[in-house]
Amino acid sequence: MRPLPRLHAVTDAAVLERDDVGRRAAAIASAGSAVALHARAREASAARLAAFAQRLLANARPAEASVFVNGRPDIAAAIGAQGVQLAAGDLAPADARRVLREGWIGRSVHDEAEARAAAAEGADFLLAGHVFETPSHPGRPGRGVGFVRALAAIGLPVIAIGGITTANAASVRDAGAWGVAAIRALWDAPDPAAAAAALLAPWMEG
Numbered sequence: 001m002r003p004l005p006r007l008h009a010v011t012d013a014a015v016l017e018r019d020d021v022g023r024r025a026a027a028i029a030s031a032g033s034a035v036a037l038h039a040r041a042r043e044a045s046a047a048r049l050a051a052f053a054q055r056l057l058a059n060a061r062p063a064e065a066s067v068f069v070n071g072r073p074d075i076a077a078a079i080g081a082q083g084v085q086l087a088a089g090d091l092a093p094a095d096a097r098r099v100l101r102e103g104w105i106g107r108s109v110h111d112e113a114e115a116r117a118a119a120a121e122g123a124d125f126l127l128a129g130h131v132f133e134t135p136s137h138p139g140r141p142g143r144g145v146g147f148v149r150a151l152a153a154i155g156l157p158v159i160a161i162g163g164i165t166t167a168n169a170a171s172v173r174d175a176g177a178w179g180v181a182a183i184r185a186l187w188d189a190p191d192p193a194a195a196a197a198a199l200l201a202p203w204m205e206g
Helices: 019-030 044-062 073-077 095-098 112-119 144-153 169-174 192-204
Strands: 007-011 035-039 066-070 083-086 104-109 126-127 158-161 179-182
Touching: 007 158, 007 192, 019 035, 019 044, 019 192, 035 044, 044 066, 044 073, 066 073, 066 104, 066 126, 073 083, 073 095, 083 095, 083 179, 095 104, 104 112, 112 126, 112 144, 126 144, 144 158, 144 169
Parallel strands: 007 035, 007 179, 035 066, 066 083, 083 104, 104 126, 126 158, 158 179
Antiparallel strands: none
């Protein structure tokens, strides 16, 4: 199994509709094996999500980046994706492993109790958020780097999400995060390749 990527480029319905999504996916993936492109579209049909994930795979392969499918281990297994990302309403990690026999299984968590439960259920890594204030959760303050530090102490790799920027990525690394995830900071960036490299920079030092 490939090493767990440090940078996770998460998509949503708006990204799915972009005319330039393929070009942007290839630009983000150009950072190579340190990147995972996430096919995430909760309202899409299984067929459309699978088609989108396959398109991301085509963009990711030249640079050897990974593709994760959110919520659907069956689709991840069917297309040969490198992982799946699960939320609270999805299959438990142990059940997802019966479907996706090889690949990373992540679990989205929002507090320490969820994180410990995810670890006990067999998750390989935690997607933890939201860490900083973000337009995705208006009016709700971020949980801060202390939240990342507490989850990192559980022993699973932690991917920090929520308001992640080049200005604060180093602070979550210092708190013990394995890596970071973002939507707007990557897909809406004027130069997605440069944005990916900048977000990865704290983990590339030395």
